[in-house]
Amino acid sequence: MHPKPTLPQLAWQEAELSMFLHFGMNTFTDREWGEGNEDPQWFNPSQLDTEQWVQVAKECGFKYLILTAKHHDGFCLWQTRYTEHSVKNSPWRMGKGDVVREFARACQQAGLKMGIYLSPWDRHERTYGDSPAYNRYFINQLTELLTRYGEVAEVWFDGACGEGPNGRRQEYDWQGYYAVIRKLQPNALIAICGPDIRWVGNEDGYAAETEWSVQDPVPAFHGNATGKGWWPAECDVSIRPGWCYHAHEDTKVKSLEHLIDIYFKSVGRNSVLLLNVPPDRRGLLPDPDVQRLREWRKALDSIFARDLAVRKPVRASSAQRGHGAASVVDGKRDTCWMPRELPASLEIDLRQPTTFNIVMLQEYIAEGQHVEEYSVEALTSAGWQEIKRGTTIGHKKLDRVVPVTATRVKINILRSRALPLIRNVSLYHAPEVKTA
Ligand code: FUL
Numbered sequence: 274m275h276p277k278p279t280l281p282q283l284a285w286q287e288a289e290l291s292m293f294l295h296f297g298m299n300t301f302t303d304r305e306w307g308e309g310n311e312d313p314q315w316f317n318p319s320q321l322d323t324e325q326w327v328q329v330a331k332e333c334g335f336k337y338l339i340l341t342a343k344h345h346d347g348f349c350l351w352q353t354r355y356t357e358h359s360v361k362n363s364p365w366r367m368g369k370g371d372v373v374r375e376f377a378r379a380c381q382q383a384g385l386k387m388g389i390y391l392s393p394w395d396r397h398e399r400t401y402g403d404s405p406a407y408n409r410y411f412i413n414q415l416t417e418l419l420t421r422y423g424e425v426a427e428v429w430f431d432g433a434c435g436e437g438p439n440g441r442r443q444e445y446d447w448q449g450y451y452a453v454i455r456k457l458q459p460n461a462l463i464a465i466c467g468p469d470i471r472w473v474g475n476e477d478g479y480a481a482e483t484e485w486s487v488q489d490p491v492p493a494f495h496g497n498a499t500g501k502g503w504w505p506a507e508c509d510v511s512i513r514p515g516w517c518y519h520a521h522e523d524t525k526v527k528s529l530e531h532l533i534d535i536y537f538k539s540v541g542r543n544s545v546l547l548l549n550v551p552p553d554r555r556g557l558l559p560d561p562d563v564q565r566l567r568e569w570r571k572a573l574d575s576i577f578a579r580d581l582a583v584r585k586p587v588r589a590s591s592a593q594r595g596h597g598a599a600s601v602v603d604g605k606r607d608t609c610w611m612p613r614e615l616p617a618s619l620e621i622d623l624r625q626p627t628t629f630n631i632v633m634l635q636e637y638i639a640e641g642q643h644v645e646e647y648s649v650e651a652l653t654s655a656g657w658q659e660i661k662r663g664t665t666i667g668h669k670k671l672d673r674v675v676p677v678t679a680t681r682v683k684i685n686i687l688r689s690r691a692l693p694l695i696r697n698v699s700l701y702h703a704p705e706v707k708t709a
Contacts, residue, residue, distance in 0.1 A: 275641040275691055276487050276503040281426070281460045282469060283639055286486075286505055286668045288336035289540045291388070291427075293509060293549035294326060295341050296372070298348040299517035300554055307346025309396030313362035316348065321365070321372070321556025323379040329550075329558050331383050333570040339388035339429050339547065340376050342418055344517075347397025351421075355413050358397045377422035388427030389418050393445050393466070394434050402437020408446040412453050419457040428454055430466035447493060464507060468495045471504045473544055478510030478535035480542035483664040486642050487690075503641075505667075508539035511549035512562050518551040526561045532569045533576075541633075541671025543642070576703040580604075581629055582682070583699070586622040590614075593692075601698040609637035609694040618685045619698065626654075630676040631701040634666045634684065637694035642667045645688040651679035666695075676702070 278286065285291075298307050301315045330338055343349050349359035351373035361368050373389070380387035391414060400406035419425055430450070437443055447466065454461050464470035471488065473480050486505035490498035512532070513522045527535075532548075539546040550566065553559045582602050589598035589610060596611035598619055610619065632649050636642055642665070649661040649672070661672045682700065686693050 274500070275643070276501050277641045278486070278503045278505070278638060279469070281462050282503060282505060285337065285427070285462055285470070286545060286638065288386070289545060289669070290335045291337035291339060291507075291545055291547040292330045292335040293339050293390075293511075293547050294376075294552060295344070295511075295516040295549055296518070296552045296556075297341055297344050297350055298346050299344060300552065303519055305515050305517055307344065307348065307396065309345075309347050309358075309398075311346060311348065313348065313358060313360070314364060316360060316363040317365050318552075318554060318556030321370075321375070321552075323372070323375040324382075325557050326376070326552060327379040327383045327385060329563050329566060331385060333566045334573070335385070335548075337386040337388055337426055338376070338380055339390055339427055340373065341390040341392070342373050343391050343395070343414070345392050345394045345396055345433060345435070347395040349414070351417065353414060353417055355410055355417075356398060373418065373422055381423055386426035387422070387424065388429060389425060390429040390431065391415065391418065392431050392433070393443075394431065396435070399438070402439070402441030402443050404444040404446075407437075407443055408449060412446075412449060415450060415453050416457065419454065419461070425458045425461045427462045427464055427470070428458075428467070429464045432466055432472070448496060466494060468498075468502070468504070470507045470545075473506040473508045473539075476510055478508045478546065478548070479538040480506055480508055480544035482542065484543040484667060485665055486543065486638070486667055506544040507547050508535075508544045509547040509549065510535060511551070512565065513551065516549055516551065518553045518559065520553075523559060523561050526565050529565065529568050529572060532565065533572055536569075536573060537671050537673060540669060543665060543667030543669060576631070577701055579701065581623065581627050581700040581702065582621050585624065588620045588622075590616075590618045596694070601695050606696070609696045611692055611694050612686070613692075615689055615692065616685060616687050617693070618683055619695070621682045621698065623680050623682065626678050626680055627700070628676055628678045629700040629702045630674055631703055632661060632672045632674060633697065633699040633701065634670045634672075634695070635668060635697040636666045637696040638668050640694050641691070643689045643691045643693045644686055645690060647687060648685045649674075650683040650685065651677045652681035652683075653677060653679050657683070
């Protein structure tokens with residue numbers, strides 16, 4: 274059996290871009306990891322406006338937003354009943370404010386998906402390290418977050434786990450946490466320390482050249498699962514050096530070129546990009562970050578403005594009934610080419626010498642991920658030349674190639690775990706894109 278995504282996994286992967294928002298006590302202490310002994314009085318954003326976060330995210334193409342409802346310092350951004358270490362004891366909105374509520378509302382109004390980060394590691398909570406008691410506390414927190422604020426699309430569990438008081442180690446009840454999430458929000462994806470979304474393995478925003486959404490199960494996160502499962506990669510990276518806002522990093526926002534590279538190496542390598550943009554002490558996305566995000570959106574829009582392969586004549590080595598070659602250039606999402614046998618190839622007639630430097634390939638992942646090796650050839654004035662040899666494709670593979678002028682392009686599927694379903698082939702010419 275070939276694993277396939279669930280509907281929420283498919284929707285998440287197709288959305289491609291998620292925004293991470295690290296905001297909380299660290300924003301006010303200028304730290305990355307608080308110790309848990311911070312005074313709630315220090316939390317006091319002067320102009321908090323979650324609509325600004327959401328509006329910038331939407332404008333720049335993000336479809337999911339994930340807020341740190343509680344980071345390792347244990348400070349809660351919502352009106353929780355289970356601890357005093359929360360916004361209810363801060364001066365902000367006279368202790369009546371609820372950041373999670375304002376965030377959830379803004380996401381809903383904009384039609385974006387809302388997710389929460391809830392740190393299992395908690396440096397404030399006294400029961401931390403007393404395993405059953407803390408697990409109850411954590412499940413109570415989850416229950417509040419999953420019942421009060423409408424639909425939650427993603428729950429993000431960090432892997433960081435430190436020691437509790439006196440060196441006591443907390444045993445997390447992962448299966449218990451998952452059961453509560455499945456019961457209260459059956460469509461929520463459980464990320465990182467969870468069965469639905471996998472950490473890509475670094476915090477640079479780069480997936481691997483070979484990136485399989487099909488993975489061996491990890492018993493801690495998948496219960497007693499046997500056989501392979503669908504566990505797609507997410508690339509989390511911050512637009513700044515740190516995850517939380519620090520004024521001294523206002524000049525260290527990643528460059529446009531760097532962010533474009535991240536896009537190609539995350540979304541363009543069968544992964545979702547979870548880009549962190551930390552709100553500042555005003556409670557707004559910082560101005561330099563907003564400006565950079567807008568430049569990035571504009572650059573991506575211009576790179577992908579014109580597909581040079583769209584509706585060009587295309588021939589396949591073989592095709593199954595209803596899955597003809599033209600499906601890959603018809604611009605439709607729900608059609609795909611499926612050959613009858615392997616190896617298989619497609620040949621696109623560009624009709625005239627056409628210069629491009631980006632090749633985009635997409636599998637129809639609703640039916641799984643299959644392709645193990647492919648090559649791209651171009652018919653130039655010097656004859657056929659192989660311009661790329663790659664491995665996995667998955668939802669989206671973006672290859673930056675040395676600019677080539679060709680009249681025909683061939684895509685060869687050399688090895689595949691099952692007959693491939695190819696949804697799309699596109700070619701683009703972006704003069705400003707460097708090869709990598
Ligand atoms: C890490 C945390 O320790 C960082 O503070 C941050 O939240 C990052 C996304 O995950 O493990």
